[in-house]
Every structure is written in structure tokens, then in C-alpha cells.
Amino acid sequence: MNLSLKITSLYSQIDPMDHDGGVKAVKDRLRPIFRKAIESGAALTLDLEQFRYRDLTFAVFTSLLDEDEFHDYHHAGVVLQALPA
DSSP states (O other), X not given: OEEEEOGGGTOTTOOGGGHHHHHHHHHHHHHHHHHXXXXXXXXXXXXXXXXXXXXXXXXXXXXXXXXXXXXXXXXXXXXXXXXXX
């Protein structure tokens, strides 16, 4: 099972200008989803939907996986999309 989420679907007031507030709010909403994914054996990816959310997406991803509870979860990732050159 694979699950892909956009961080804006988890927190409608996300604002790149409030980096720390956005990271905290999204992580608070993602923790139960990560727990359920681990329990179910699912892979979970964060979908980088817009460039303006890039730094927030990476900050959420890396800091969440730095937490002891999720440190050994090896089925998490970030989905990037690229335009052809």
C-alpha cells in the first residue's frame, strides 16, 4: 500500500512566511498518519506540489523522521516533479 499526501491538504492555513508554525502544524497532523502507515506496513510519501512549499515540505519530512518514533521508518519519501529541459 502506498499513500501520497500534499502538506496543504493537512493544514489549510499553511504559509511559507510562517515556516516554523507551518512545520509544527503539519507535523502534528502527520504523526497519527505516520503511525497508521507504520502499523499497516504502508509506504508514505509527501508530494511536493508547488515550489513555494518546497522548504516546508522538506523541513516537515526531515524533522519528522529525526524523531525517535519515526527514525527507523524506511518507507517514507518525498515526490518531486521536474520539467523537461
